[in-house]
Amino acid sequence: MIIYIEKQASDYKQTKIILEKFKNSDIIWIDNYKNLFDKKFSQKIENCFIVAKLNSDAITDAPDWYGHNNKTSYFFKTSLNCIFDCSYCFLKWAFKNDIPVYFVNYEDIKEQITEYIKRPVSLETGLNDSDYELKLKQNYNYKNKIWFYSSDYSDILWMDYISGFMWEFVEFFENINSPLLQRRGAGGEGIAMMEIRTKSANIKSILDLWFIPKNTEFAFSLNPQELIEKYEHWTSNLDVRIKAINTLLEKGYKVWLRFLPLLPVKNYQEIYTDFVKEIKEKIDIKKISSTFVSGLLYTKSDYNNILKKYPKLDILYRLQEEKSWFIRESREMRDFFYNLFESLDEECFICLDEK
Numbered sequence: 001m002i003i004y005i006e007k008q009a010s011d012y013k014q015t016k017i018i019l020e021k022f023k024n025s026d027i028i029w030i031d032n033y034k035n036l037f038d039k040k041f042s043q044k045i046e047n048c049f050i051v052a053k054l055n056s057d058a059i060t061d062a063p064d065w066y067g068h069n070n071k072t073s074y075f076f077k078t079s080l081n082c083i084f085d086c087s088y089c090f091l092k093w094a095f096k097n098d099i100p101v102y103f104v105n106y107e108d109i110k111e112q113i114t115e116y117i118k119r120p121v122s123l124e125t126g127l128n129d130s131d132y133e134l135k136l137k138q139n140y141n142y143k144n145k146i147w148f149y150s151s152d153y154s155d156i157l158w159m160d161y162i163s164g165f166m167w168e169f170v171e172f173f174e175n176i177n178s179p180l181l182q183r184r185g186a187g188g189e190g191i192a193m194m195e196i197r198t199k200s201a202n203i204k205s206i207l208d209l210w211f212i213p214k215n216t217e218f219a220f221s222l223n224p225q226e227l228i229e230k231y232e233h234w235t236s237n238l239d240v241r242i243k244a245i246n247t248l249l250e251k252g253y254k255v256w257l258r259f260l261p262l263l264p265v266k267n268y269q270e271i272y273t274d275f276v277k278e279i280k281e282k283i284d285i286k287k288i289s290s291t292f293v294s295g296l297l298y299t300k301s302d303y304n305n306i307l308k309k310y311p312k313l314d315i316l317y318r319l320q321e322e323k324s325w326f327i328r329e330s331r332e333m334r335d336f337f338y339n340l341f342e343s344l345d346e347e348c349f350i351c352l353d354e355k
Contacts, residue, residue: 001025002048004099006033009053014104014164018051021162037080038096049162054078054103058112062149065352067195067292073147074116078103079154079163084199085233087313088261088296091153093305100159106168114176117146117192148173148194157198157205157218166205169194173215190215197221197258201236201244212252217289219256220245224275227263231315242282249287257283260294260351262337264318264329269336276344285345293341294351297328326352 003025009015010029019027030036033052054077062073080101082091103109150156150169160166177190197219206218223231225238236244248255257279265271285291296315298306307316319327328334338355341348 002028003051004028004030004033004036004048005051006030006053009051009104012053012104012106014102014106014168015051017164018102018104018162033101037099037101040096049100049102051102051104053105054109058103058109059116059148062147063352065354067147067149067351068145068290068349072145073149075149075152076109076113077153078106078109078150078165078169079156079159082154083158084155084235086199086235087231087233087310088263088306088315090298090302090306093302093309100154100162102159102163110169110172113148113172113192116148117176145189145191145193148192149197150194151197151219155198155200156196158200158202160205161202166209170209170213170216174211174213177215193217195219195256199232199235199241201240203244203248206248206253207251213254217254217256218248219258219292221258221260222279223259223263224271226271227265231263238278242279245283249284254289255287256289257285257291259341259348260292261296262293262329263296264315264333268333272337272340276340279344288345291341291345291348292351293337293348294353295329295334295337297326297352300325300327303327 001022001024003018003022005015005027007029019025030050033050036050058078059074059076062075067073080103081095081098082089083100086092150165156163156165173190173192173194176192192215194216196216199221203218220241222238222241228235228238245255245257262268262272279285296319298319300321303316303319306313310316318329320330321327329337334353335355338348338350338353
């Protein structure tokens with residue numbers, strides 16, 4: 001194993017934990033991770049990774065209608081790149097190479113998250129802590145939440161054995177929600193919530209938490225097994241994911257199901273109808289916190305990028321352009337998917353689209 005470590009990241013707690021875990025690794029000290037990350041690189045990614053300090057913004061706005069809220073939701077990053085090899089993923093053209101990067105200045109990232117939570121009343125001055133929290137509480141009226149999505153740039157759960165993300169951020173989201181910010185009738189849930197989305201079934205780090213979190217929900221992306229094998233290489237197979245889901249449900253964790261992206265394959269009606277039947281048989285949907293569904297879609301520029309890199313990827317040729325500037329599945333196909341998954345869960349949320 002080769003570990004590239006930025007000199008400015010050397011003194012962080014997480015760096016020291018990583019070095020303790022990988023005692024026999026070759027350490028190469030670097031000045032800036034971008035000098036390596038922004039270049040074409042032939043090193044096999046299973047044999048190396050980068051440890052760095054994030055000096056730029058960790059948080060970006062999520063698009064409207066992405067998740068639970070129309071607005072007030074964000075992506076945040078603590079790492080880049082993913083060991084999984086999903087054929088359709090935007091990460092396949094987003095960066096120059098596939099080397100995973102782990103940012104270790106967690107306290108800086110937590111501070112940024114805190115500032116985003118404060119945004120609704122940030123322009124008001126002269127408020128003491130109690131008045132400030134009351135203003136924030138009134139702003140959200142106990143009905144809305146601020147959502148932070150943690151897995152857009154990498155599979156957080158799979159990478160946790162290196163990153164230590166779970167211990168750091170799940171507890172952080174429990175503590176950041178003071179009693180004044182908890183929502184009435186929501187079992188102690190706070191205004192600020194985190195989603196950890198994954199295609200991994202390695203739930204050990206979740207089970208190792210000393211508590212069952214109220215402000216973090218674990219979302220499993222699911223597709224039919226034959227499509228996992230063809231398009232989601234190295235990810236956990238469907239049966240293993242379902243077993244992990246049921247284990248967490250039995251222990252009282254909040255679990256979401258994410259049926260996305262649904263893929264425009266031949267015989268999709270038959271494949272996905274059988275898939276929904278299997279999910280109904282193997283998972284108690286009544287115990288699931290929420291379900292989301294979305295087809296495969298790209299912006300025009302992203303579509304051109306992936307088409308250039310993977311010109312033989314069949315599913316790319318079953319998409320079409322829409323007035324919304326998306327390249328996506330046909331209206332007929334999307335309506336089939338939406339109706340099908342509403343038969344599984346009538347409250348299934350449709351991402352980045354309308355029925």
